[in-house]
Amino acid sequence: MENQIAAAQHAEILSFESFRQEVLKDFRVAVTSRQVSLMGRREVLTGKAKFGIFGDGKELPQVALAKFFKPGDWRSGYYRDQTWMFALGQATVQQFFAQLYADPTNEHDPWSAGRQMNAHFTSKNVSADGEWYNLTEQYNTATDMAPTAGQLPRSVGLALASKTFRHLPELQELKHLSQQGNEVCFCSIGDASTSEGHFWETVNAACVQQIPLALFVWDDGYGISVPKSIQTTKGSISEALKGFEITTGTNGMHIYKVKAWDYAGMCEAFEHGITICREQHIPVLFHVEEVTQPQGHSTSGSHERYKSAERLEWEREWDCNKKFKEWIIANELATEEELDDIEIEIKQHIVESKNKAWADYLVPIKEQAAQVLSLLQQAIDTGAGDTEKITAALNELQQNKEPMRRNVLKALATGIDFSSGYVLQQMLQYREGLQQLNEGLYNSHLYATGSASALQVNAVAPNYHEESPTINGYEVLNRYFDELFTNNKRVVAFGEDLGNIGDVNQGFAGLQQKHGIGRIFDTGIREATIMGQGIGMALRGLRPIAEIQYLDYLLYGLQQLSDDVATLQYRTNGQQSCPIIVRTRGHRLEGIWHSGSPMGMIINSLRGMHICVPRNMVQAAGMYNTLLDSIDPALVIECLNGYRLKEQLPANLMDMRVPLGVPEVLREGADISIVSYGSTLRIVADAAERLAQLGVDVEIIDVQTLLPFDIHHNIVASLKKTNRILFVDEDVPGGAAAFMYNHVMEVQGGYRWLDATPRTLTAKAHRPAYGSDGDYFSKPNAEDVVRVVKEMMAE
Helix, strand or coil, X not given: CHHHHHHHHHHHHHHHHHHHHHHHHHHHHHHHHHHHHHHXXXXXXXXXXXXXXXCCCCHHHHHHHHCXXXXXXXXXXXXXXXXXXXXXXXXXXXXXXXXXXXCCCCCCCCCCCCCCCCCCCCCCCECCCCCECCHHHXXXXXXXXXXXXXXXXXXXXXXXXXXXXXXXXXXXXXXXXXXCCCCCEEEEEEHHHHHXXXXXXXXXXXXXXXXXXXXXXXXXXXXXXXEHHHHCHHHCHHHHCHHHECCCCCCCEEEEEEECCCHHHHHHHHHHHHHHHHXXXXXXXXXXXXXXXXXXXCCCCCHHHCCCHHHHHHHHHCCHHHHHXXXXXXXXXXXXXXXXXXHHHHHHHHHHHHHHHHHHHHHHHHHHHHHHHHHHHHHHHHCCECHHHXXXXXXXXXXXXXXXXXXXXXXXXXXHHHECHHHHHHHHHHHHHHHHHHHHHHCCCCCCXXXXXXXXXXXXXXXXXXXXXXXXXXXXXXXXXXHHHHHCCCEEEEEXXXXXXXXXXXXXXXXXXXXXXXXXXXXXXXXXXXXXXXXXXXXXXXXXXEECCCXXXXXXXXXXXXXXXXXXXHHCCCCCCCCCEEEEEECCCCCCCCCCCCHHHHXXXXXXXEEECCCCHHHHHHHHHHHHCCCCCEEEEEECCCCCCEEECCCCCCCCECCCCCCEEEECCCCEEEEXXXXXXHHXXXXXXXXXXXXXXXXXEECCEEXXXXXXXXHHHHHHHHCCEEEECCCCCCCHHHHHHHHHHHHCCHHHXXXXXXXXXXXXXXCCCCHHHHHHHHCCCHHHHHHHHHHHHCC
């Protein structure tokens, strides 16, 4: 009996000691993060870093939530989550400062290679060759982005993927992507950003779909300087969300209110809520109140300008780190002296890590500076050029003890401008090497570069037999999607009216009934989170086709595509990919909001995505195949007025591939090249027939994709033959036609082959008027094409 009592006492002691060590570990993380924030701000104010935004005041809530974040889970947070990442061991102090200094190497800044401001994290999901990593064995982060609430819509997709993995038997074997859908998406957001529409759309979508999304709202009472009484109904996001709370027999979410300084209370609430979220796939929201902001919003200003003396005093008293220290002492987990010693030790570690990060950042720059100084000195010593100006450049660089790369290149440029002879050649050669190096550091990875790049997919032409039927365009797509869903279990499709009725143009007619509601399904009218669903599911290894019903409605989801998807490869230096396919339809129809072709807007806001503009549905199917062979994101714009046009059905629907960036000559000609895409090609073809009767031989070129555009310069090859060129589309003046003009004339040097002024023919500057006559007078028609070509032939 005595042995049993002794064993129980020993176990209790061990249990207490384990708990004590866990608390002290959290204290270390909280202190580390706070000191990083304090020192980071000083680095900005002294000029070593450009801008800083930090997570001070949120340390304790984040060490608490990190306890319940498991391998396989996804973080979709924002730029104040540094403590969370420190707690998970996913960031070191040295790495944090390397990013603050914009160190352009993955070795030092493993998240963005200096391309994003501080506290913007990521994790790898797929290799450049298209091999998916084991996402269930790592902590996952959807790459951080700065636009407020921009992380919300993709969180829907990250959580919905868990539901998809759990409920689709055919996905169960993909154990490197999900363990039976047990993964939770943790999404953090500042309280003021809950005023954004993205937040409300996300909450509604999560509650309707019942997905494992855990929302953490950090409430420090302000949105920069604007108090929450002006930001939020009732001055409380949890009160404003009451109608979303789940009750028996309804859908909705669980809502918890906690205090940012209450360590034990937060641990209890987080454990309870995350367990429900993980096991039952019910979304939860944690409203974390009484958060403080010791340094204000960012390094761009002081919070003393807008907070009262009483508020500032309250923040000092209720600082979460201060309260945590008091709680540890009160519960006799450590003495004040022990905690003070920990703080001193941590400060020293941070100083050392910060200094190491700065020294590492400077090493390659100083090496380059030394080489340039040597070259400048050679020019001076040999008298090869204007030695006075070269000496001034040398002195300026030499006196700069902590130069930047631009300072090095500026000095080198002066040397090149005012040197001559052999040393000039050396300078030119060295500058070429630096330019190549810096292009890799700062201008690479806009698209995938490995074997999984869409540009590496080989073309396979459609194969027709004598018995190949001629059917409606939408029927081509319907048969294609049927075969696709039969053969590729990772593909899912969703959008407004896509599921039950098979989309408004019947491309998916009957396919939900055949392939299941878990793979082909309807959504609400919520384009931002339709895009978000696609983004999140693509990040997790599924292949979503996210539909925007009409191209005009893309504006509602454009922010997600522009700020997140299009920049993802670039801002992670090629480390994270999002192979979403956005399907939509547009171009000619009738009416201001159902006939848009805002291609200039699209190609200028979505660099980093492929923009496919198929002229018919066979070409569209071939483009889908190409994209599904790659890890690149893309937008496919089908012709809205082409679904009931007749097309021959290829025998190799699943095998054909349309190469991206390779125009196709649809009609050979010798007098003029007309370049276009999409629905307008039918207008051009009509005009070409009329012009043939007038003795003008037109060559028609379909660009097929706007991004990428004519990667082999095929259009210039046509221009060399015809010496005249006309770009036609139905965008506004200065839109996509101007983009094509710029590429062919300037980038490809087409101006050298002209016998007549190159022209563009576009729609009018206003939105297209309603009705058939409205369309005729708003967009290019065959008569316009004939008139312009005749004018060009007369030059």
